[in-house]
Amino acid sequence: MISSSNDNGLLPAGLSDVLYPNAELQSKTIESLIDVFSNFGYSRVKPPLVEYEDTLISNGLGKVLKDSTFRIMDPLSQKMMALRSDVTAQISRIASTRLSHLPRPLRLSYSGDVLRVKGDNFNMERQKTQVGAELIGSESKFVDAEIILVCLKGLTSVGIDSITVDMNFPLIRKYLLRNVSQSLKSDINQAIDIKDIQFIKNLKSNDLDIIIEFMECTGEYSNVIKSLKKIKLDEYLSNIRNYFLEVLELVERYNDIAKLSIDLLENRGFKYHTGLTFTIFSDDFKGEIAKGGRYKTSNKETATGFTIYTEKLNFKSKTKNKQKLVFVPHFNMNDAELIIQKGYRVVFGSEQNPNIEKEASKMKCTHVWKNNRIVEI
Numbered sequence: 001m002i003s004s005s006n007d008n009g010l011l012p013a014g015l016s017d018v019l020y021p022n023a024e025l026q027s028k029t030i031e032s033l034i035d036v037f038s039n040f041g042y043s044r045v046k047p048p049l050v051e052y053e054d055t056l057i058s059n060g061l062g063k064v065l066k067d068s069t070f071r072i073m074d075p076l077s078q079k080m081m082a083l084r085s086d087v088t089a090q091i092s093r094i095a096s097t098r099l100s101h102l103p104r105p106l107r108l109s110y111s112g113d114v115l116r117v118k119g120d121n122f123n124m125e126r127q128k129t130q131v132g133a134e135l136i137g138s139e140s141k142f143v144d145a146e147i148i149l150v151c152l153k154g155l156t157s158v159g160i161d162s163i164t165v166d167m168n169f170p171l172i173r174k175y176l177l178r179n180v181s182q183s184l185k186s187d188i189n190q191a192i193d194i195k196d197i198q199f200i201k202n203l204k205s206n207d208l209d210i211i212i213e214f215m216e217c218t219g220e221y222s223n224v225i226k227s228l229k230k231i232k233l234d235e236y237l238s239n240i241r242n243y244f245l246e247v248l249e250l251v252e253r254y255n256d257i258a259k260l261s262i263d264l265l266e267n268r269g270f271k272y273h274t275g276l277t278f279t280i281f282s283d284d285f286k287g288e289i290a291k292g293g294r295y296k297t298s299n300k301e302t303a304t305g306f307t308i309y310t311e312k313l314n315f316k317s318k319t320k321n322k323q324k325l326v327f328v329p330h331f332n333m334n335d336a337e338l339i340i341q342k343g344y345r346v347v348f349g350s351e352q353n354p355n356i357e358k359e360a361s362k363m364k365c366t367h368v369w370k371n372n373r374i375v376e377i
Contacts (some may be wrong), residue, residue, distance in 0.1 A: 014119050014126030018311075026129065029158045029310050030111045033131045036154040040146075042109035042133045047090035049113070053080040061089040061295065064272040068116045085116045087130050088295075088305060095136045096299040104137025104301075111310075120287075125311060134305030136297060141243060143304050144276050144294065145250035151280065151290055151306045156257050158313060162283035163258035165251070167221075168293075169244055169276055170267035172237065176211050192265050210237075214264050221248060221260045228262065247276060272296075275304075285312050326367040326374055327360035329353075335369060344374065 011017070018026060034044055050072070057066040062082075070083040084090060087110050095106055111131040119126050133150060135143055148165060155163060173192065177185050184203075188211070191199040197215050200208050210231065217228040225245075233241060244264070252260060258280075269291055270277045277293030292306025326339050329349040336346045344367070353359045357377055360368045367374050 012126075014124055016125065016127075026310055026313075029313055030129070030131050032158050033154040033308060033310070034109055034111060036157045037109040037133045037150065040107070040150050040153075042107040042135075042150075044109050044111075045091065045094055046110065046112065047084070047087060047094060050081050050083050051090070052077075053082045055093065056082040056084065056089065061086070061092050061272045061298070065089060068118070070115055070117060083115045084112075085114050086307075087112055087114060087132065088134065088307065091134045091136075091305070092295075092297040092303065095134070095301065095303070096297050100299070105143070106136040107133065108136065109133040129310045130307045131310050132292075132305055132307040134303055136303040137301050139275075139294070139302040139304075141246045141250060144247045145254070147292055147304045147306055148247075148251050148278055149254055151292060151308065152255065152258055154308065155280065155282075155290065155313075160282050160284070160289070160313060161257070164261055164281045164283075165255075165258050166261045166263055166266065166279045166281065167244070167248060167251075167276065168266040168270070168278065169240055169264045170270045170273060171275065172214065172240060173211075173265045173267055175236065176214075179207070193268060211265070218263045218265075219261060221252075221262050224262055228264075244276060274302075278306075287312070289313060324367055325363070325365045326369055327356065327363055327365035328369045329356050329359075335372075339369065339374065342374065 056062045068085045074081045116126050213231045217224040273293040273295045275294030279288045280290040289312050290308040294304045297303050323345045326344045326346050331348050339346050347363050
């Protein structure tokens, strides 16, 4: 007898079983995304789930992610190990070591689960499935545009629409606050995060005027692009703005599927990024569905990439298996192969049940195999 006690199926907070059909949908979503990345020259790699702590989180990107990383003891080596909380750090390691001899730019793709100490505001799940691509060893407006557009191609390939790409440049905020006291910097950062322009205006400091102008240039790009171009900036910020606008123009030229928005000062979720970043949303899903941008690998190479959070996509994905299910009353692999070749799926009956249609309906079948023919129920 199967126990009915709920305690037998209790899982830790933030962890859950993925059941049919969502498990199947997620798997098909992942493969569809990887196929799109492969079409653009991204080669798939598969890092391990666990690495030595010293390797994974002691330096580079991993060091930034250490607070969200689980540690365990390896019973064989007696050394501390870490469960990955983000695959990008592992791609950085692979590119800097195992694949350091390959010509640049290097294009890699990946998929895999990650485990984090806690979830975020929009997704309390601690185990997440990441799919992404990284372009390593090249830095240009074309690279940034390629990464954004390939990400969009992947999302549309699995039926995601009503997409908005929010484009940012977090280094601008860091530069503008470089001479602000630490206590005031914290208050200003909070005000920027919650879009409280009035708080910054009330500080009545000329040094903060540009921050206010950038905050006012936030929203759908066609509505704010003219104002953004008019802001008077020093050479450093002017170069960043010009570069940003060039990437934006390239994305707009080849994009016919997503809205583009600008929020140059946004930096939440971009802990290790060093250049242009972006977050992708869809009206059909809560919170961000993808994130990306430029960063430095563990050996200081420039890299640009993105991560798609597939656990948010599988419920409405159009990759759902539409093949109809045929009930085969008697076990016969030859009949099953014939039915599968016709584009159906099969499920065998229990042999002894005389009520074929009833058992077929119980098995969620739409057709039955009768007299060597597929018959709709």
